[in-house]
Amino acid sequence: MTEIIRSYSLYFNTREANSGNSNNCTFIFSTPIVLTNSNNRFLISTPMIELPYSFSQINSTNNNLPYSYSDGLSRSFNSTTMNIPEGNYNITQLCEQIVISLLLDILFYIPASTLAVGSFAVQYSSSLGIVTFFMSHTYSVTITLQFSLSYVLGIAFGFPQSNQTFGTAIKLTGPNKVQVNPITSVYIRSDNLKFMTNYEAIVDKYQNSDIVAKIPITNLPNSIIYYRNDVKSMINNKELSSLNLYISDNLSTSYTLNMNGVNYGIYIQIDEIMIKTTNAYKDKLENPTVAPPKQLLEQRDDLLRSLIDKKNKLLQDIEDMKLKNKTEITNTEQKVDDNNVSI
8 A cells, every 4th residue: 555745747858968868868956856754665657758759770789780702703701891771761672772781791892793783682572571582693692691690680671580591593581571660669768766676578588677668669750759658666766866867679788779869858757655554464373373173163163053042042032921921911901991891
């Protein structure tokens, strides 16, 4: 059982933070928020958030795709420098971009290569929702895309987290449907709030969490996401003189998300509550005792039944006596009336 002692409404915009930027910032309170009683606790919630969809689905935390290359002219290399430019893509744009990025990276390692954009074919089937990679060229080429090291791009193209090979002799078809918007949720977190009962298993194993709010992404890029949330989380902080807020997504283990310089607004409510104790599960005997034998319980029940029977018989006797007395009184009154008539 809880009772709200005091509530604080905090309205913030990240452009007015004392330090940092919209990705990670800190607000300093001119008047600290302090518990009125050390036995009380704070609950925190975010009734309203206005988050611009300014971040990129393909960004610096997930846009790198290592690969290995070999061809029929005995040339081969391993590359870790092929990147998809940051941005938001539909699947057709992403298929076109990976061809350009691959070709530019191959030409960096083999400037004399005769490969061109037309040597690659990355096709999307809208009816099946899958992508196929293959090549055609005057000499054989084999490319292994290391999706084992690029989980997010694997999701985007519909491949599991394992290496995949295609080339002039190998056609590669994704086993899964594409998902070019793999960031499905944004999380507002805090470094200085000590949550008591928040846990997560989003991009890492089950662990304590610092999530203030989870915002589902249902809008299109460059729009505003309006999010309401009444969930309240208990924190262990006795006082708050500042508040740190930073943003992550549902994919990156770096727990960062680039808002690209665009600020957001957030309304935070902090309730101080008094926790009332109850006796639930606390009632107990002062001294342990041995349960009475079954025979004694049966004797007790027999005695109780006997007493009830006697009580009922006594009540019935009283009623009978009342009825008898009433009858006698009636008879006596009748005799008096008869005597008066005779006189």
